[in-house]
Amino acid sequence: GAGVSQTPSNKVTEKGKYVELRCDPISGHTALYWYRQSLGQGPEFLIYFQGTGAADDSGLPNDRFFAVRPEGSVSTLKIQRTERGDSAVYLCASSFAFRTDTQYFGPGTRLTVL
C-alpha cells in the first residue's frame, strides 16, 4: 500500500511570505505527527494529531506555526511570515492508533526561506 506522502517536495519562498505544507498519511492511521529536521540534526517534534484534534502542539516554536487536520486524514502545516530560520526539512509521520505504534515517515518537504 501507499506510504505517507508529502507535497510539495521542495518549496522556496521569500522571507515574510506564507506557506502551506501538506501531508497525506497512510490510510487508516489515526495518529499524525509533524517534525522538523535541520541539517545534521535529528527530527524535532512539532505537533501531534489524534483524529481531527491537535492532541499535543507543545513543539510548535511560536504562533507563526499552525496545523490542521479537519477530516482526520490529510493535514496541512501552515507557516506565516516565514523567517530564514524556518528553513529545514519538514517531515510528517503517521501511526496506526496507539502511542507505542511505529511512526512511518514521509519523504519530507524541504523548505528554503530566502
Add this chain to the structure above:
Amino acid sequence: ELKVEQNPLFLSMQEEKNYTIYCNYSTTSDRLYWYRQDPGKSLESLFVLLSNGAVKQEGRLMASLDTKARLSTLHITAAVHDLSATYFCAVGDSGGGADGLTFGKGTHLIIQP
C-alpha cells in the same frame, strides 16, 4: 525535559567488523525506536522496543533496551557497505512530556569496503 544522547556521532569502520551504537535517555520512557536515514531520504523504521530486556534482530543489526539504565544499543555484526547510513534512536516520554518522539543527533556510519 527528555534528552537523548547518541554516541558515537561519527563512525568509520571496515567491512566484517562489529560495532555498537549507544543511546542514553534522561527520563522514563515507554517506547524506543531505531531509524535509518540515507542521504537525502526520509527515515526508515528498524526496530521498536517497548519493554525492559527487549531484544530485536534483523539481519546484521540487533537492538536491545535496558530501561533501568535508560540505555539502548544497536549492534552491527560483520558490517557490510550497504549498512552505511545515519542511525537515529528516538524515545517517547512516559512521564507526561510531549507525545512526539525525541530524537538523538544521529550516528553517521560509514563502512569502508
